[in-house]
Amino acid sequence: MGKLSDEIIIRGKKIKNRIVMPPMMCFSFKGDNGGMYGEQYVDHYTRRAKGGTGLIIVQATSAQGAAKQLDVWSDEQMKPLEKIAQNCHNYGAAVMMQLSYGDININELSVEEIHTMQLDCIAAASRAKQAGFDGVEYHFAHGYTLCRFLDPTSNTRTDSYGGILENRVRFLTEILPQIRVDVGEEFIVSIRMGGNIPDVAGAIEVAKVLEETGIDLLHVSFGMKEPNNTVPDDFICSTIAFNGSEIKKHVNIPVIAVSEIFTAEQARFLVENEYVDFVAIGRGIFADENWANKVLANESIQQCRNCGGITRKCLWFIDHTKCPAKKSS
Numbered sequence: 001m002g003k004l005s006d007e008i009i010i011r012g013k014k015i016k017n018r019i020v021m022p023p024m025m026c027f028s029f030k031g032d033n034g035g036m037y038g039e040q041y042v043d044h045y046t047r048r049a050k051g052g053t054g055l056i057i058v059q060a061t062s063a064q065g066a067a068k069q070l071d072v073w074s075d076e077q078m079k080p081l082e083k084i085a086q087n088c089h090n091y092g093a094a095v096m097m098q099l100s101y102g103d104i105n106i107n108e109l110s111v112e113e114i115h116t117m118q119l120d121c122i123a124a125a126s127r128a129k130q131a132g133f134d135g136v137e138y139h140f141a142h143g144y145t146l147c148r149f150l151d152p153t154s155n156t157r158t159d160s161y162g163g164i165l166e167n168r169v170r171f172l173t174e175i176l177p178q179i180r181v182d183v184g185e186e187f188i189v190s191i192r193m194g195g196n197i198p199d200v201a202g203a204i205e206v207a208k209v210l211e212e213t214g215i216d217l218l219h220v221s222f223g224m225k226e227p228n229n230t231v232p233d234d235f236i237c238s239t240i241a242f243n244g245s246e247i248k249k250h251v252n253i254p255v256i257a258v259s260e261i262f263t264a265e266q267a268r269f270l271v272e273n274e275y276v277d278f279v280a281i282g283r284g285i286f287a288d289e290n291w292a293n294k295v296l297a298n299e300s301i302q303q304c305r306n307c308g309g310i311t312r313k314c315l316w317f318i319d320h321t322k323c324p325a326k327k328s329s
């Protein structure tokens, strides 16, 4: 039986427990000197590393411009990123960066434009490694640009990037060998994917191909839309988390489950029954930066109020200072 406190090593990187902070944008934070990142972010991630989180995945960061080292990939912006990575390591957390590519209609992209995006995705991984990160997670979930390639209902391309599964994963399969050459053997390359692209059976097929391609870790969320498949009555977590457990049955690489895992009981249920390898606690770790240390020590946590219920209207989308959990902590 696995335990939340179990260490795991992926690509030579030690992850000290099974508790992950998933990527979450801090919309009301300010970067330094007009850039995206800065001291406010350094403090935010450092606190969650200090709070015992095993793996921190820094929020969606656009890979756009990475090949030319523009914007967030400039030398100036590398400084706060280096600090985030260093501080996480100082508190024993592994740290990865989520790489996204905006919200583009992929069906209208020329092959040349796809190649430019691919070059940025390759370069961003190297830049993340240079900043001291342990790995990257490509954001192929939540209906954004990269997600659209994978799902046959959104990808209507008729060239070699659309149609059969082999084509829908081509964006990745073409770049992974170069990424591995550039980042070396000791660097985690993960994919955040939907567990419903367009359904669980489709997602399992994608996951198997990703494993064959050499991906090290899968983080299963939702795809183009929220899943609507049924979940057994005795499964005490969300449909999204259930779909992660369905994918785990078909791959040998570690799987992270996410979504509405608020309590220690739910986290233990998922890991101890080996439904998945890791639990990602999103809003829970926003609400209580010490979530991991407290749960591992059987102490009570500052509960996330699940503001907005099924609409997930977390106030961190607008103004983190209004988070009711923070006010009473």
Ligand SMILES: Cc1cc2nc3c(=O)[nH]c(=O)nc-3n(C[C@H](O)[C@H](O)[C@H](O)COP(=O)(O)O)c2cc1C
Pocket: 022, 023, 024, 025, 026, 059, 060, 098, 139, 141, 142, 192, 221, 258, 259, 260, 261, 280, 281, 282, 283, 284, 314, 316, 317
């Ligand atoms: C404020 C906010 C920002 C988010 N930003 C991202 C993001 O950058 N990338 C991503 O893949 N998911 C993002 N998410 C989704 C979370 O990673 C997570 O999947 C979701 O909150 C469900 O987990 P939870 O119920 O534990 O919060 C965000 C969620 C919230 C609330």
Ligand code: SF4
Pocket: 283, 284, 286, 287, 303, 304, 305, 306, 307, 313, 314, 315, 316, 322, 323, 324, 325, 326
């Ligand atoms: S704003 Fe509400 S949903 Fe978001 S972290 Fe705080 S308590 Fe949880």
